[in-house]
Each structure stands twice: as structure tokens, then as C-alpha cells.
Amino acid sequence: MNKIYYLKTCSTCVRIIKSLQLPSNFVFQDIKEEEITVKQLEELYKLSGSYEALFSKRAKLYKEMGLKDMNLTEKDYKHYILEHYTFLSRPVIVFKNQIFIGNSAKTIELAKLAIHE
Known part of the structure; x- marks a missing residue:
């Protein structure tokens, strides 16, 4: 399934989605309105x-909760992503078993190339 995890209130996500010109078969999940499930997160982990x-690590809560001063494990990362949507780097684009995480120009360009090849 082709899917994008994002926040509709995030201007960066909205701008990226517009620039990607996504095909109509994409499923959109606003992670604030529809929280990511354990199963979904485990699928993203596999990819x-x-x-x-x-x-x-750019989330406000990362610093506010003192997480930046801790030595987090994979189990911790999973826990915090499931605990609060802000800990998921976004957007996360899943296209034909490929995953593109975050909003760096390089990541978005790779996603665009994959989607429109």
C-alpha cells in the first residue's frame, strides 16, 4: 500500500505533499487525528x-522531557513514538515497499524520483 503519515497542520508536510504530486492511490494518515498503531509502526520498522x-529528535518534547540527555534504546524509541505523535519524524512516505522518512530535500527528491519513475 502506498501511504503517507503526516500532520495536516504542518505547513512543511503540506508543502511536501503538494510538491510530490502523489497519485490517487495514496492513503493519507494524519497522525494527530488517527494515531499510529503498533502494527503500523512495526511495518515501518521493517522497512x-x-x-x-x-x-x-527535533520534537519539542524531546528536549522538554530530557530525552536528549538519555541513552535511548530501540525499545524506548518505539515507546515514545507510540506515546505521542510528535515523536514520529514526518512525513513518512511508503511507496512500493520503499520508505522515505523526514523532510530533508534529499529524502523528498528520492521519494519524488521513486514515485514518478
């Missing part, structure tokens, strides 16, 4: 190879 890769 990415780690929970840390899916974890946003």
Missing part, C-alpha cells in the same frame, strides 16, 4: 530497519 530512524 526502515530501526525505530531511531523513525524518531524525530
Whole structure:
């Protein structure tokens, strides 16, 4: 399934989605309105190879909760992503068993190339 996990209130996510010109077969999941499930997160883990890769260290709560000063494990990353949507790096784009995580220009360009090849 082709899917994008994002926040509809995030201007960066909205801009990226517009720039990607996604085909109509994409499923959109606003992670604030529809929380990511354990099963979904485990599927993303299989594609990415780690929970840390899916974890946003730019989230406000990361600093506020003192997580940046802790030595987090993969189990911790999974726990925090499931606990609060803000810890999922976004957008997360899943296309034909490929995963593109985050909003770096390089990541978005790779996703665009894969989707429109």
C-alpha cells in the first residue's frame, strides 16, 4: 500500500505533499487525528530497519522531557513514538515497499524520483 503519515497542520508536510504530486492511490494518515498503531509502526520498522530512524529528535518534547540527555534504546524509541505523535519524524512516505522518512530535500527528491519513475 502506498501511504503517507503526516500532520495536516504542518505547513512543511503540506508543502511536501503538494510538491510530490502523489497519485490517487495514496492513503493519507494524519497522525494527530488517527494515531499510529503498533502494527503500523512495526511495518515501518521493517522497512526502515530501526525505530531511531523513525524518531524525530527535533520534537519539542524531546528536549522538554530530557530525552536528549538519555541513552535511548530501540525499545524506548518505539515507546515514545507510540506515546505521542510528535515523536514520529514526518512525513513518512511508503511507496512500493520503499520508505522515505523526514523532510530533508534529499529524502523528498528520492521519494519524488521513486514515485514518478
